Amino acid sequence: MRSALHAWLLRRAEPPLGLGVLALGALMTLGYAPFGLWPLALLSLAGLWWLTRHAAHTRQAAGAALVWGLGHHITALYWLPWAFFKDSGGSWLAAIGGGVPAVLGLAVFGSLTYILAGVLAYKIGQRGHWIVARVVWVLAILGIEFVKGLHPMGFPWLPVGAIFADSLTMMQTAALGGVWLLSGLGLTVAVMLANVQRRCLSAAFVLLALMAAYGTWRLQSAPTQPSDTWVRVVQPNIQSAHKWDAQARWMFLQDTLRTALDGEAGVAEAVPETVIMPETAVAFYLDEEDDVRLAIASRLAATLPPEGGLITGSVRRAANPGQPLPKFYNSFVAMDTRGVLRGVYDKQLLVPFGEYIPLRGWLEALPLPLTLRTFSQSRIDFTHGERSPLLPTPAGMALGLICYEGIFPYHVLRHAEGARYLANITNDGWFTGTIALYQHAALARLRAVETGLPLVRVANTGLTLVYDGMGREVLRLPINTAMHADVNLPAVTAAPLVRRWLTR
Secondary structure, X not given: OEOHHHHHHHOOOOOOXXXXXXXHHHHHHOOOOOOOOHHHHHHHHHHHHHHHHOOOOHHHHHHHHHHHHHHHHXXXXXXXXXXXXXXXXXXXXXXXXXXXXXXXXXXXXXHHHHXXXXXXXXXXXXXXXXXXXXXXXXXXXXXXXXXXXXXXXXXXXXXXXXXXXXXXXXXXXXXXXXXXXXXXXXXXXXXXXXXXXXXXXXXXXXXXXXHHHHHHHHHHHOOXXXXXXXXXXXXXXXXXXXXXXXXXXXXHHHHHHHHHHOOOOOOOOOOOOEEEOOOOOOOOEOOOOHHHHHHHHHHHHHHOOOOOEEEEXXXXXXXXXXXXXOEEEEEEEEEEOOOOEEEEEEOOOOOEOOXXXXXXXXXXXXXXXXXXXXXXXXXXXXXXXXXXXXEEEOOEEEEEEXXXXXXXXXHHHHOOOOOOEEEEEEOHHHHOOOOHHHHHHHHHHHHHHHHOOOEXXXXXXXXXXXXXXXXXXXXXXXXXXXXXXXXXXXXXXXXXXXXXXXXX
């Protein structure tokens, strides 16, 4: 029997396209970190499906998805102009001319997922196959999410499943099927809620209860296991735009080393063997500048045991025959206390328009606004790396993830074999004071659950965190504070099903 609420909704079966739908989309953003209100996100998705189901025609279904998507993505990505402002050294012209188009462009790009899924489902439903339409809607969104998680132009920043990333219990289902299973279950629950029938509502609550029960059982069956391995995480909190200045970079390196190696750590139960510093903490070419490398090594040798070592973000360059400039790489290096480089990883998944300009020649030939043209022409592209991301450290083999590489589930899972832990180095200074700090960290947290590997996330400033292989928080440093802390690296959890499936 249909409820009175369902009957009331049916009498208003022509969905409005306006501020209400925009607000409904904005409600979805409250499901993500730092808010973590995933029930509201499920209701928002249920409203989106209801709008699709009861649209008067295809254009209305597409329009509802577009307006909903804009409401969601603009409120979730509003911080992009601030990132452009910080990256440019404080230019409001860059924030307005670059950041605002970036927000609008990504909002439209993100909305396409729901437009395509909604139109496809609506057309199937108009033929009388609404049960099939529901399945198609869920699978279409899942399929597009997977594609968006691939590179070079992927941007898996807001997968539906990430609404559960702030709930330790609910996120455990990612061990079975990754963030994709979380997304599928969330979308399925939303469709059930939108049906507003008692049996569908009951099924939705049962599905959520099963997720919670599985998560509770998994957490209780595998408590955090300590190990005899200690690492030191370093948060330099250097936010100067002059970090790369030839005259100032040595001073900033000295400040970073003082933070890393001087003073007392937050935990001092054991001497760490591995020191982990964030993305581009060393603004030198370590493979070329022997004096810098040996100066760092002498500081390490005075603090660490002989078998100790450092992994840090740096930069690298290589010959580029026939071109006026060499190739530049955003790199992650492993070095021992004698100054010998034991491993180098070059970032593979570069940030479009941040670390390289896609289709640069075409873009510079277009009649772009002056701000965008100047932005494009003033950028030096980094090159996509091809080296293995596995780095040898005294703490074991680290899977190196630079910045937003940690948000790509397939990339992390396919390289996880042989790793002892995930080492995610980043510089989140671009996002300071915005929700992006928490969104970025929450996505990386899912990688720990999917791989069963502890995650050591070290930020220049932002969220420096350590999670065990279940996603339980072991350490968190305060934001905007220069400090280091020694932490016991949790033991590896038994390989989750999704990892065994993807790496077999």
